[in-house]
Amino acid sequence: MANPYRELLTTPGVMGLVIASSIARLPHAMIGIGIITMLVQHTGLYWLAGAVAGTFTLANALIGPRVSKLVDQRGQSRVLPLVTAFSVGMLLALILAVYLSAPVVLLFILAALAGMMPSMPAMIRARWTQLFRGKPQLHTAFSLDTVLTELAFIIGPPIAIGLSTSFFAEAGPLAAVVLLIIGVTAFLLQRQTEPKVVVSSSKSTGSTLFIPGVRTIVVALLVMGVIGGSIDVAVVAFANEQGWPASASFILAAYALGSLITGLTFGMLRLTLSIEKQFLAGVLVTAVTGVLPIFSADVYILAGMLFVAGSSFAPTMVIVMNLGSIIVPSSRITEGLTWMTTGISTGVALGGVLAGLVIDVYGARAGFGVGIVAGVVLVVVVLLGMRILRAAPAMYPEATVQ
Template identity: 60%
Template sequence: MANPYRHMLANPGAVALMITSFFIKLPQAMVSIGLITMLVQHQKLYWLAGGVAATYTLVNAFLSPQISKLVDRLGQSRVLPFVTAFSLIMLLILLGCVHLNAALPWYFIFAALSGTMPNMSAMARARWAELFRGRSMLHTAFSLDSVLTEAAYVIGPTLAIGLSTSLFAEAGPLLAVVILIFGLTVFLCQRKSEPRVNKNAPYQKGSALAIPSIRLILLSFIAMGTIGGSVDVVVVAFAKAQHIAQAASFILAAYAFGSMVAGLVFGLVRVKIPMENQLLISAIATSVTIILPAISPNVMIMTGAAFIAGMSFAPTVVIVMSLCSLILPSSKLTEGITWVSTGLGCGVALGGMLSGRVIDSFGARAGFCVPVLAGFVVVFAAILGMRVLRQGQASLKEIEVSAT
């Protein structure tokens, strides 16, 4: 049996895109946690560290879809160098303000300005869609991309925290800047995979959120992010309650590893059932398996349960991204993928906040109700979206036919 990954990577530009997409994802995983670690090292104020990082994250969540909309209209090579340069300059000024102990309001101002960073994961996924749109290899490409994303979010925070605590406080964010400059330069040199700009494409005006199926996918991804964000907080609280605080890192690593393994395996499988049915099945798997950590009596069993629960995450991301490539017209591809990716990030923030409040009020075990309820929301969105997703794919096919 032929290896789908080898077959997919044999296409011109695929290996280069795989390597460079990892290097532009890695800094994205390092900046927020790097800012928190840096500010805690300098100011010893957790509220300040969390507030500055949240300012960066929220501004980025609202602006990155607009930047991606501009990318769809003008192209990656014309937009990304200038927008990214501005964001990195603002981030470097922020590092300078922290190093020089400037007035605190400047921290928030430059954190907001550096939040203009484009969503690099969306840029990479748009290129995978450009290379393999309409081909079975797109499924394998998105599976590989999900594994690269998981790897970036496992390695990135560890690298940022380790450098900032062992060398100097600004080391983590500073390395993220260097990696992004290198990675983006090489990424943009790959012109073959850059999505083509078609000014006459349908649906060019308006937002990608005007498409009903994208709104439902966004809802499901916010819920998925809520699961991930709440699991991070609840696991730490549970491990502390069991008086084995260090076990939290092993449990969370098992969750991420389960997602990576499932993503790799999913890329080897050719699923014949319709995409909307795949989404429903993965949603049900997500809602059922997330119950397992919630009922685990100790950290050892929870580690195994977290691995099983994580196995539904990457396949769901792959299915959603494949659906986006089918539903979104080329003139809105990057914007739509960015909205979905942003929804995941917003869900992570929401999950962390909600689970924290529940834990403070009712204890660590009660915090698991947040990811469990979010799992039901994922299923609800998938059920609600079955008919809408079919209509979205059918209407896009009609438009493409009439356009030709």
């Protein structure tokens, strides 16, 4: 049996795309935590650090789809250099402002402006879609992409924190800025895989959120993000309650490892089940396995439970991206993929907040209850949207043409 990954990586232009995209996606995993660590080191104020980083994240979530829409209309090579240069300038200004102890209001303004940073995960997935839309290789490509994204969020935050705590406070964010410049430059040099600008056959200029099925996907991803975000916070609280705070690192590593292994394995499969049924199956498994952590008696059992729970995450993400590539027309694919990325990142932030509130009142174990409730909501959202998801590809025939 042929190895799908070997077949994928030997496609002209793909190896360069994989290497460049691996660098380009790292800053997204580093900047938020880098801002937090930098401000805590300088001010000791966790609320300020969280608020400034949250402002950057929120601005990026709101501005990102607009930037991606412009990319769909003008092309990556014309838009990305400009928005990246602007974002880099604002991030450097923010770092300087923190160093100089500038007024707090300036920090918020610069963080919001830095949110112009392009959604590189969406830019990367747009290239995969351009290369393999309608082909079985797209499934493998999205599996590899999901695994590489997981690795970025495993590697990136410790690098940012380690640099800021070991050298100087600004080192983490500065490294993220340098990687952003290198990553985007290397990415843009991969001209062979750059998507062509597609002129839509329709006159619609509204948001891709109005495309039937997209809102269902974005809301589902938001709820999946709530599950992940609540687990992150609950694990830290549980480890503290058990008297072993450092164990949170290997517990969360087990969660990510489960996702990585199944993500790579899933990319080798060729499923005959319809994409909508795959989506429903994925969210059902996510909801059921999300119940497991609350039954953990100690950190070792929790690590095992989360390894199992994490095994559904990457495959479900792959299915969602495949579904999005079918529903969203070629002329609007980057914007659509950006809304999906926005959905899950917003959910992670919301899940962390909700879990924190519950844990403060009811304790660490109750924090896992947020993920359980979110799992039920996830299943309901997908069931309610199933009819629209089945009909969506037929309503947008452009989406099925490569």
